[in-house]
Amino acid sequence: MSRADRLDALLRELVVVEAVPSHLYLDPVGSSDVAFDNALAGLAAVWAGQFDLAAPLAAAARRAADDPDTVVFAESVCGLVRAGAMVSGPLQEFASAASVSTRVSSELRLPLCALLAEAALAEARLDIAADLLTVVPPRTVLFGRQDHPFLTIIRCFVARVRLFSGDVSGASEEAAQACARARTAAERIFATATAAVVDGSAGRRQEARAGVHRILALDLAPTNALTSGAFLLASYAAIVGDDVRTSAVATLRASTDPSFPEVRIVDRAICFEILTRAAVDGGDLDAARAWQLRAAPLAAHQSAGSTVERIASRVSLLAGDSERSLEEAERSISLAVRAGRALEAAEGEILAARARMSLRERGQAARRLADVVTDADAHGFGAVRRSAARELRAVGRRLPPDARRGWEGLSARERGIAVLIADGRSNAQIAASEYLSEHTVRIHVSRVLHAFGVPTRVGVASALGALSVDSGLGPLTARQQQIVALIATGATNHSIAEALDVSESTVEKHVSAVMRRWEVTSRSGIAHRAAGQHPA
Known part of the structure; x- marks a missing residue:
């Protein structure tokens, strides 16, 4: 079997079964391709969380490596072993392997460079991991197959490198591709977990929460890198959303041992x-x-x-x-x-x-x-x-709003005040209608100006567009405007009540009033009409 055939067989088995039969990927005894064979066996052991078994295989692969393919493959496995075992290693050899990655044979470049990038990420070498993405080919075909199951895993590797390197947008694109093209159950599980941690890091809490609960609803045992990894990613997605309890539950499902030796x-x-x-x-x-x-x-x-x-x-x-x-x-x-x-x-x-x-x-x-x-x-x-x-x-202080997000960077209270500013209300009028002091209103106004990146109230009006009567829609109160804005983001009555610190029945009354004024019969109707009023 060629190197490509043997690596292809191993990667397919890593995604679909718990234990990998060695006859599928190793050459018979006496093979002259010792470095590649040892790297294959080492990767299989790493995948099963058997780092002690993988360590001598990885070391043997490195000693025998004498061409770009085996150098990159061997150092990928060595990096993954170091990431899982309390052993040190010559990081200069890791960097050296990355330097020859452009010379890896074309049919092996995608899987081997992706594995090396994953190993770099696992060793906290984000600089090397990010650089490797420039030589990782497009994730469209692997060993001649567009539906190769390991393609999804590679997309997830790349998404995580992009995420932890600070490219959230790029990570979102890779994760979306992984989810859309996943075919097997294992692919879907790992892609869902990857997308959840990307969504959580990006602040998309509802999407992250949904992905986490899909993973936790599965009857899975942490038997290999994919199943353990899915629980770990679900845990991370929950923790960035401040759901500590769910994160702890997912964490404990990632291993059967309280020392977590296989991760x-x-x-x-x-x-x-x-x-x-x-x-x-x-x-x-x-x-x-x-x-x-x-x-x-x-x-x-x-x-x-x-x-x-x-x-x-x-x-x-x-x-x-x-x-x-x-x-x-x-x-x-x-x-x-x-x-x-x-x-x-x-x-x-x-x-x-x-x-x-x-x-x-x-x-x-x-x-x-x-x-x-x-x-x-x-x-x-x-x-x-x-x-x-x-x-x-907790100590009565606030951050300035994100000037790049405009309307989305404002709190519910500030959105209501932005609407009143656009309506031409003075600070005194806003203070009277909102039962606030003028000093408090001035603080809110400055935050609204900052969020839209404009120096004057006219700029806010331009950003939001004419509201109420000018739009042909029935005029709403400031509180109703706040509720409409939240409905447009998909918020439920319960979450709106929590955000505005009012009762759920109060929210229901305002929603009914908006429906009557705008002559719509559903929340989606409110969201549709609201889309013409402001950027939300």
């Missing part, structure tokens, strides 16, 4: 962080320290140090030692920045802000968080803004 060390550390956070949220210091103890040995690994420091920061804050918590959060940030892991650095900043606010350093906490959110907004990490806003809200 990569970076994922292992994040599992312990999620479980620590759940314990901290429940005020259970003993449980938090138990998970911290599990995580502590991982601190020496380059991919886990930042996470272990965040775990320590959470536990210290719960124990009442804010100064120590701040020191640990700062170390976490430093390690994440050094590794080029923007999302982890942002999470560390949020923990540091929490410690600073506990130390009554609220001004500095607010300034640091504003800077972090500005950077996160530029990369599309909507979850960072939400987490930072929650921390500041």
Whole structure:
């Protein structure tokens, strides 16, 4: 069998069965292609979470590698082994393998470069992973098949590299392609989980939540990299949406062992962080320290140090030692920045802000968080803004709105005031109708101007367009305008009531009033008519 035939056989089996029969991909005893055979066997072992078995196979493959194909393949498996075992490795050889990736034979370039990029991501080498995407061919055909099951897995690999490199838009496109083209059950499971974590990171909470619940509803055992990985991704999607309980449930389903030995060390550390956070949220210091103890040995690994420091920061804050918590959060940030892991650095900043606010350093906490959110907004990490806003809200402070999002960057209250501004109301008139002080209205107005990137009230009117009578629709109150805006985003009455801090029956009355005024009979009718009023 050719190299392509053997790799093709292995990759197909990795997606569709739990155990891979070696006769499908290894040459008979006495084969002269030792490096490639050992890399194949090592990849099969890694996929099953058997890192100790994979380690000598990967090392043997590296020693025998003497051409670009085997160099890249062997180092991919070595990287995946290092990601799952507490062993160090010569990172210069990893970089060297990436440098010859353009010379990999054409029929093997897509799978081998994608595996090397996945290994780089697993080792927190985002610089190498991102560079490899420039040589990964289009994800359209693999070994002559447009429906090859491993194509979906490769798309998911690429989506995760793009996401953690800060390209949320690119990650969304790859994840959407993976979901649309998945054919087998295993493909669909992994693609759904990948899309959920991308949606969660982008701030698309409803889509992420739906994907997470689809994964958790499945009767799956964590038997290999796909099933364990699906639960891990579901866990990450839940945690970026602040659903700690669901995230903990998904985390615990990713392994049958509380040490999570079959998952990569970076994922292992994040599992312990999620479980620590759940314990901290429940005020259970003993449980938090138990998970911290599990995580502590991982601190020496380059991919886990930042996470272990965040775990320590959470536990210290719960124990009442804010100064120590701040020191640990700062170390976490430093390690994440050094590794080029923007999302982890942002999470560390949020923990540091929490410690600073506990130390009554609220001004500095607010300034640091504003800077972090500005950077996160530029990369599309909507979850960072939400987490930072929650921390500041607890001490009566707020973030500036995202100037790139206009209407979508405003709160429900600010949307109502934007409508009144566009209607020509003065600050005094808005204050009277909304039962606010003029000082509060001025603050809201400045935030609305900032959100639309305009210096004057006329600019807001231009952005939103003429409302109410000018549009030919019945005039609505400011509260009704807020509710219409939320209906247009797909919000339910229950979620609208929570957002506006009113009863659900009050929301129902306003919805009925809007239907009567606009002469529509459904919520979709309201959303359709609203689309002509403002950019929502």
